[in-house]
Amino acid sequence: MENLKISSKDIAYNLVHLPQLVFEVTDACNLRCKYCGYADLYEGYDKRENLKFPFHKAKLLIDYLHVLWQENECGGVVEPVSIGFYGGEPLLNVPFIEEVIAYLEGLPPVGKKFHYNMTTNAMLLDKYMDFLVEKEFRLLISLDGDKEGQGYRVDAAGRNSFDRVFANICLLRDRYPEYFDKFVMFNSVLHNKNSVESIFHFIKNTFGKEPSISPLNNSGIRKDKVEEFQRTYRNYAQSIREATNCEALKTEMFIKEPGTKLLLDYIYNESGNVYYTFNHLLNSSKHLSYSPPTGTCTPFSKKMFVTVKGRILQCERINHEFALGYISDKGVELDWDKAAQQHNGYVFRYERQCRSCAHRKACSQCVYQIDDIQEETTKCNSYCSDKQAEQMNTYCMAYLDRHPELYRRILKEVVVRG
Numbered sequence: 001m002e003n004l005k006i007s008s009k010d011i012a013y014n015l016v017h018l019p020q021l022v023f024e025v026t027d028a029c030n031l032r033c034k035y036c037g038y039a040d041l042y043e044g045y046d047k048r049e050n051l052k053f054p055f056h057k058a059k060l061l062i063d064y065l066h067v068l069w070q071e072n073e074c075g076g077v078v079e080p081v082s083i084g085f086y087g088g089e090p091l092l093n094v095p096f097i098e099e100v101i102a103y104l105e106g107l108p109p110v111g112k113k114f115h116y117n118m119t120t121n122a123m124l125l126d127k128y129m130d131f132l133v134e135k136e137f138r139l140l141i142s143l144d145g146d147k148e149g150q151g152y153r154v155d156a157a158g159r160n161s162f163d164r165v166f167a168n169i170c171l172l173r174d175r176y177p178e179y180f181d182k183f184v185m186f187n188s189v190l191h192n193k194n195s196v197e198s199i200f201h202f203i204k205n206t207f208g209k210e211p212s213i214s215p216l217n218n219s220g221i222r223k224d225k226v227e228e229f230q231r232t233y234r235n236y237a238q239s240i241r242e243a244t245n246c247e248a249l250k251t252e253m254f255i256k257e258p259g260t261k262l263l264l265d266y267i268y269n270e271s272g273n274v275y276y277t278f279n280h281l282l283n284s285s286k287h288l289s290y291s292p293p294t295g296t297c298t299p300f301s302k303k304m305f306v307t308v309k310g311r312i313l314q315c316e317r318i319n320h321e322f323a324l325g326y327i328s329d330k331g332v333e334l335d336w337d338k339a340a341q342q343h344n345g346y347v348f349r350y351e352r353q354c355r356s357c358a359h360r361k362a363c364s365q366c367v368y369q370i371d372d373i374q375e376e377t378t379k380c381n382s383y384c385s386d387k388q389a390e391q392m393n394t395y396c397m398a399y400l401d402r403h404p405e406l407y408r409r410i411l412k413e414v415v416v417r418g
């Protein structure tokens, strides 16, 4: 089992090949969305203090990574690195973004090609669109559908942000149609003021794009807010079943439709042919009964997220208490050994359950999203017994019998990426 644990070498490898570096540009926001991770439904996040990421700290981090990249440069190989700007609302701190990009682009080449992405509420899009277009930002716009659907995305005075956001998006589409076609995407949050059907049709019919639709994050809910959360929450699969023409919507949404997802998970879990890394593939014959523990990514294999206060995390979707290091005024404090040990400590906490879990070969559960991870008696809620797995197999085979065309489309159209 020891060789399934990670070490400082894995951390170093991941930093050298870091695919994404994401800055929390500011914790300030010009909206007060009721379901925001920083609003009072959730716990475990630093309170908003209207902070802005100081450029000198970003420079310290970029220099730290640049040295590693330079030392490990492979002649002729150019790896893409996605630089993400996250908020709060990132367009409230554009000078920082401009400085970071200018600095990155002024560094001696080290076999990395940078491209940029941002998630924005589009409130200030009219002011900054020229810059975003010039730098070919991949833009993810948060829009919960039509005016009614946008009802939780309100400004400081409690007014629905729809009119301004919608006008700004139309302006971008009309002024830069090619950019809009190629680089703009939409993300919508599902809740009790909209539905999968209303979101999908509004965005498809108005902008010709298929939005990604996410349910409210259901981990880290404050104990005293559970009822409020339940009132606001809408279940994705249920929302599709309630559509006026459910089959037509399912066909349009093919890949995102829960039935497809279920089958994909089934194929993923049962094919016995899924490997996370080359090491996993090479070692797997020795560990067929248990490999690898949980579906948690190893630190920095997917991304590095740095909070406005300088905490270094492995992604933005986990509580800040899981920080692995930080940026002080003097430099980057990231002890690779300690980071590896901390990660192993959390991931192997579930070892006993994982050993007998039917998902053990291809688990997709991130331990950092298990609510009571800090408690002694912590249990993985995604644990699947052999009996449950058998029921799921029977259900999936029956579903496939009813939808043979689905299997053909999955084989033809779906690419599973690690």
Ligand code: SF4
Residues within 6 Å of the ligand: 295, 296, 297, 298, 302, 314, 315, 316, 317, 318, 366, 367, 368, 369
């Ligand atoms: S949610 Fe967990 S597994 Fe997913 S990127 Fe974040 S840390 Fe990794």
Ligand code: SF4
Residues within 6 Å of the ligand: 293, 294, 295, 350, 353, 354, 355, 357, 358, 359, 360, 363, 364, 365, 380, 381, 382, 383, 384
């Ligand atoms: S679902 Fe939970 S118990 Fe099962 S393998 Fe994944 S982390 Fe372990």
